[in-house]
Amino acid sequence: MMLRFVILLLALVVLPAQAAPEIQHWETDNGLRVYFVPAPELDMVDIRLVFDAGSARDGEQPGIAQMTNALLDSGAGSWDADTIAERFESVGAQFGAGALRDMAWVSLRSLTDPEWFEPAFSTFIKVVEAPRFPARDFKRARKQAFVALRQQAQDPGEIASKAFYEALYGDHPYASPTIGTEESLKALQRDDLVAFHQRYYVARNGVLALVGNLDRLQAEALAERIAAGLPTGEAAPDLPPVPELTEGRTITIPFPSEQAHVFMGQPGMQRGDDDYFALYFGNHVLGGSGFTSRLMKEVRVKRGLSYSVYSYFLPMAENGPFLMGLQTRTDQAGEAVDVARETIAGFVAEGPTRDEYRASLANITGGFPLRVASNSDIVQYLSMIGFYGLPLDYLDRFNARVEAVSLEDIKDAFQRRVDTERMITVIVGGPEAG
Amino acid sequence: MRRNAMLAGLLALALVAPAVSAATQPEPCNTPECTSNAAFADTHEFMLRNGMKVIVKEDHRAPVVVQQVWYKVGSSYEHGGITGISHVLEHMMFKGTSRFPNGTFSEIIAEQGGRENAFTSRDYTAYYQVLAADRLEIAMRLEADRMRNLLMKEDDFQRERAVVQEERRLRTEDNPSALTYERFQATAYLNSPYGDPVIGWMEDLESLTLDDLKAWYRRWYAPNNATLVVVGDVDPDEVLHLARRYYGRIEAGEVEPPKPRPEVPQHGERRITVKAPAELPYVLLGYKVPVVMTAEEAWEPYALEVLAGILDGGSSARLSRNLVREREIVASAGAGYNAAARLQGLLMLDGTPAPGHDRAEVEKALREEVEKLRTRPVTAEELERVKAQVVAQEIYQRDSIQHQAMTLGALETVGLGWRLAADYAERIRAVTPEQVQAVAQKYLIADHLTVAHLDPQPIDPANPPSNFQGHLR
Numbered sequence: 001m002m003l004r005f006v007i008l009l010l011a012l013v014v015l016p017a018q019a020a021p022e023i024q025h026w027e028t029d030n031g032l033r034v035y036f037v038p039a040p041e042l043d044m045v046d047i048r049l050v051f052d053a054g055s056a057r058d059g060e061q062p063g064i065a066q067m068t069n070a071l072l073d074s075g076a077g078s079w080d081a082d083t084i085a086e087r088f089e090s091v092g093a094q095f096g097a098g099a100l101r102d103m104a105w106v107s108l109r110s111l112t113d114p115e116w117f118e119p120a121f122s123t124f125i126k127v128v129e130a131p132r133f134p135a136r137d138f139k140r141a142r143k144q145a146f147v148a149l150r151q152q153a154q155d156p157g158e159i160a161s162k163a164f165y166e167a168l169y170g171d172h173p174y175a176s177p178t179i180g181t182e183e184s185l186k187a188l189q190r191d192d193l194v195a196f197h198q199r200y201y202v203a204r205n206g207v208l209a210l211v212g213n214l215d216r217l218q219a220e221a222l223a224e225r226i227a228a229g230l231p232t233g234e235a236a237p238d239l240p241p242v243p244e245l246t247e248g249r250t251i252t253i254p255f256p257s258e259q260a261h262v263f264m265g266q267p268g269m270q271r272g273d274d275d276y277f278a279l280y281f282g283n284h285v286l287g288g289s290g291f292t293s294r295l296m297k298e299v300r301v302k303r304g305l306s307y308s309v310y311s312y313f314l315p316m317a318e319n320g321p322f323l324m325g326l327q328t329r330t331d332q333a334g335e336a337v338d339v340a341r342e343t344i345a346g347f348v349a350e351g352p353t354r355d356e357y358r359a360s361l362a363n364i365t366g367g368f369p370l371r372v373a374s375n376s377d378i379v380q381y382l383s384m385i386g387f388y389g390l391p392l393d394y395l396d397r398f399n400a401r402v403e404a405v406s407l408e409d410i411k412d413a414f415q416r417r418v419d420t421e422r423m424i425t426v427i428v429g430g431p432e433a434g
Numbered sequence: 435m436r437r438n439a440m441l442a443g444l445l446a447l448a449l450v451a452p453a454v455s456a457a458t459q460p461e462p463c464n465t466p467e468c469t470s471n472a473a474f475a476d477t478h479e480f481m482l483r484n485g486m487k488v489i490v491k492e493d494h495r496a497p498v499v500v501q502q503v504w505y506k507v508g509s510s511y512e513h514g515g516i517t518g519i520s521h522v523l524e525h526m527m528f529k530g531t532s533r534f535p536n537g538t539f540s541e542i543i544a545e546q547g548g549r550e551n552a553f554t555s556r557d558y559t560a561y562y563q564v565l566a567a568d569r570l571e572i573a574m575r576l577e578a579d580r581m582r583n584l585l586m587k588e589d590d591f592q593r594e595r596a597v598v599q600e601e602r603r604l605r606t607e608d609n610p611s612a613l614t615y616e617r618f619q620a621t622a623y624l625n626s627p628y629g630d631p632v633i634g635w636m637e638d639l640e641s642l643t644l645d646d647l648k649a650w651y652r653r654w655y656a657p658n659n660a661t662l663v664v665v666g667d668v669d670p671d672e673v674l675h676l677a678r679r680y681y682g683r684i685e686a687g688e689v690e691p692p693k694p695r696p697e698v699p700q701h702g703e704r705r706i707t708v709k710a711p712a713e714l715p716y717v718l719l720g721y722k723v724p725v726v727m728t729a730e731e732a733w734e735p736y737a738l739e740v741l742a743g744i745l746d747g748g749s750s751a752r753l754s755r756n757l758v759r760e761r762e763i764v765a766s767a768g769a770g771y772n773a774a775a776r777l778q779g780l781l782m783l784d785g786t787p788a789p790g791h792d793r794a795e796v797e798k799a800l801r802e803e804v805e806k807l808r809t810r811p812v813t814a815e816e817l818e819r820v821k822a823q824v825v826a827q828e829i830y831q832r833d834s835i836q837h838q839a840m841t842l843g844a845l846e847t848v849g850l851g852w853r854l855a856a857d858y859a860e861r862i863r864a865v866t867p868e869q870v871q872a873v874a875q876k877y878l879i880a881d882h883l884t885v886a887h888l889d890p891q892p893i894d895p896a897n898p899p900s901n902f903q904g905h906l907r
Binding site for chain 1: 495496497498528537540541544545546547548549550564565566567569592593594595596597598599600601603604607608609610711712713714747748749750751754755758759762765766786788789790815818819822823824825826827829830832833834835890893894895896897
């Protein structure tokens with residue numbers, strides 16, 4: 001044990017110099033917020049354009065946010081889906097698009113050599129500024145959404161996740177099923193997507209993140225070209241706050257699988273939350289640190305009940321979930337749920353031990369360079385910082401904010417915010433109630 | 435299904451459940467020589483006296499480093515009765531030595547701010563840690579210690595075997611398309627070890643013993659059967675110095691290579707149907723094809739890589755264009771091939787029918803796409819697109835130290851040598867439309883084809899499939 005003590009001591013004494021990337025920020029004339037980090041070592045660029053256009057904006061039309069996003073590259077200007085795909089791929093560029101609950105985005109990874117970059121970027125601009133939502137592609141996308149629903153219906157983990165979000169969020173926009181439902185998809189019209197796009201894919205509702213071999217002037221020029229393709233528009237309104245759960249509830253869904261999939265949780269925290277660092281740090285100990293977490297030790301290492309067991313807070317614009325997840329042979333579901341619940345409750349009651357506190361502090365702060373080691377990591381951080389309006393020095397101050405959290409702070413935050421008596425537990429799998 | 439060139443078909447099982455150049459910049463690096471040389475410049479190779487190869491690649495963009503130790507053992511080294519043993523051993527490697535007892539390895543790496551994991555595939559087992567660059571030494575000390583000093587106790591083994599069985603249920607038993615894929619592999623390969631799943635058959639996991647594991651560990655875990663790969667903000671001479679200090683002390687072992695076990699020639703099409711609770715039908719096709727390690731003609735595997743890219747190299751490739759968008763027969767379809775496997779492999783295609791279409795149509799449509807490759811040369815535009823993607827990908831992958839390390843380690847461990855990575859783009863660029871047609875005509879023939887259909891059964895919790903064997907209560 002001497003060796004281990006010495007190593008821990010060294011880790012506390014020799015704090016590495018953290019160089020967080022310097023973030024440059026400005027707004028275009030029509031209100032698109034831009035975040036830029038130059039990265040001259042590789043001849044490539046990552047562009048990520050994010051809008052407040054996730055499924056929280058579905059309203060009465062579940063699935064519309066995701067479908068609008070999925071169809072952006074199916075036709076733009078005079079180009080059809082085939083042409084658009086060719087224009088990206090013939091220069092080795094990677095176009096991406098996606099939608100979650102808060103955000104919807106389009107992204108481009110390209111070489112920066114003009115012969116490679118210009119065809120990719122001009123195509124990207126066109127997709128952003130003038131998507132056509134062709135009727136045939138819309139009908140096909142709807143059929144693919146039906147297939148996605150059926151894919152979900154044969155996957156006990158997906159069934160559990162969907163049931164969990166619906167039970168957690170009730171009538172709140174975060175409950176909207178991201179793929180949609182059979183009924184909502186049938187009712188959807190192409191014009192609805194056009195209207196959705198016109199409302200939400202606008203400059204004042206967007207954030208642009210740029211990382212790559214560009215200087216400031218070049219980044220400004222890129223941002224101008226993107227912004228020029230967007231109407232000024234308006235930011236999406238704030239989402240309503242998420243109501244707390246008033247009581248605990250268990251939902252069991254039978255399924256002919258060998259394993260039961262379990263989610264247990266409650267509304268958690270938001271980006272910029274006052275308790276963010278205390279809850280993040282505490283969760284790291286409880287279930288966020290992989291092999292060394294309490295949940296891993298109790299459920300997997302000690303009892304062999306599950307291959308994968310974890311907990312996390314998903315901070316969103318309003319309170320995203322706090323959840324624990326695991327999967328286990330169906331006849332063990334009861335035991336696994338009990339062990340997980342006791343582990344969480346024990347953590348809430350006692351907080352971390354001194355050793356756990358020190359170990360997690362060392363891992364989080366010592367691991368900081370890993371977070372910002374690649375362009376890909378950095379562009380995602382920029383998107384997140386921009387979208388949620390976090391300060392530009394968020395990364396610079398990250399370690400200091402973690403270090404400022406005391407063991408008592410963690411215990412206090414968990415006791416105020418986490419209550420195992422008022423959690424939703426979803427168990428999918430087995431022939432009858434688990 | 436299309437996976438990255440050179441790492442396609444990884445089938446890795448991890449231990450725990452991606453204009454404008456400024457005037458002052460150097461010439462853009464877009465010729466194959468320039469790209470490959472730049473991508474693999476700053477790569478140094480050393481050999482320790484005990485036979486362990488050390489590969490160090492410098493990447494000073496960020497103060498981070500990845501250490502990987504790759505063992506030349508995986509599921510393709512196993513045989514019936516002990517399938518899955520390499521992967522279980524990978525799990526056991528975290529259970530402690532006398533110097534660093536159970537759990538200490540992970541605790542120390544975590545305290546150093548590191549991330550760690552491991553993975554087992556058909557052709558290798560690898561262990562890695564990613565840390566701040568100045569923390570490499572402790573990771574080496576720990577990794578070197580468990581190469582020969584693993585304790586392995588009965589109660590840890592019993593629990594870890596249970597964990598692996600849960601992993602199998604998660605990945606295969608409860609995943610109808612994965613289940614189909616597993617049965618497909620077992621049908622496509624009659625005697626090759628590629629026919630066995632990396633995670634092992636459940637029955638073999640049941641009968642595995644601690645003695646089996648100890649023997650497997652002694653047999654394969656030796657420095658002369660391992661490669662150390664380090665990529666990051668490091669000095670190669672310092673890395674060598676550390677490697678000598680920690681790994682260099684370990685005695686070489688007597689490692690006999692595995693039996694060759696080449697797959698017997700296929701003399702006719704094979705077909706299976708898998709019935710499992712599912713919503714969606716699924717179709718898998720696989721043609722027997724050579725890989726770089728087995729090819730008689732050196733250019734053939736590269737032509738097959740290009741062929742796979744023509745079919746499924748993105749949204750503009752043939753399967754998306756023809757089957758998803760034009761004919762609307764499939765909701766999704768893919769193609770895949772791994773040129774860098776250790777043993778002969780498959781060119782695979784898969785598809786899920788679109789609403790209103792069935793699996794027979796999907797199979798027919800996939801076979802028609804194959805037939806087109808046999809009867810007509812691919813276009814110059816398609817070829818150029820595949821080549822452009824390879825050139826660009828070589829630059830993109832330099833954004834990730836882990837991706838770079840994986841490429842080096844995988845190539846070295848299957849016996850191709852890491853230097854092949856520097857030649858790869860050039861060999862792809864040399865492929866002609868005639869060559870793509872030639873490999874299609876030579877290999878993509880019905881007599882060398884295996885087909886699997888997933889026939890969805892009702893999802894009825896009251897009526898579980900017969901393979902449950904009483905696990906439900």
